[in-house]
Amino acid sequence: KAGVTQTPRYLIKTRGQQVTLSCSPISGHRSVSWYQQTPGQGLQFLFEYFSETQRNKGNFPGRFSGRQFSNSRSEMNVSTLELGDSALYLCASRQRTNHQETQYFGPGTRLLVL
């Protein structure tokens, strides 16, 4: 099976712009989570989607939004970009079987906001 893929891998934007990041989970995985990683804050949870529904949301402002499509692919959108949004954005798809849960992470999208 192919792993989790994220596009684009690298992105440069300017303050005030908006950005859309894409994540394709492992085939058959219906759960997708998004995380932000910065040197200062470390890893932080953004959202979790399951079967096109947002199940959980982290403590981020409304500028951060996401969605999941019927094929389980997910997108996240950040509007009105700020310098502090520069980060590595990671997506993970999750498989849960017999009380065992495994997350498979994508390579991430490195966003630089200038």
Next chain:
Amino acid sequence: KNEVEQSPQNLTAQEGEFITINCSYSVGISALHWLQQHPGGGIVSLFMLSSGKKKHGRLIATINIQEKHSSLHITASHPRDSAVYICAVRSGNQFYFGTGTSLTVIP
């Protein structure tokens, strides 16, 4: 307030040494994860624990629910184990992460 605390922050070991990384948390959890992140950003999920102990190769993870503490052990460490190890917990609808332990194993 950090819901998840890891120690040590940095660790340097000689090849072959036994390594322990600790994780303490302050919230009720349904699961605890140990993650490995190599330079370049790629993250690999090592273990998910809700109780007891798990072993995979040279890696062993334990959790004590009463003490809200988990440890990750690496036996016979190798330079390829050099990475950042991150403890994460699922608490209700949220995930919380430790700041990571940067491990360097010297040949």
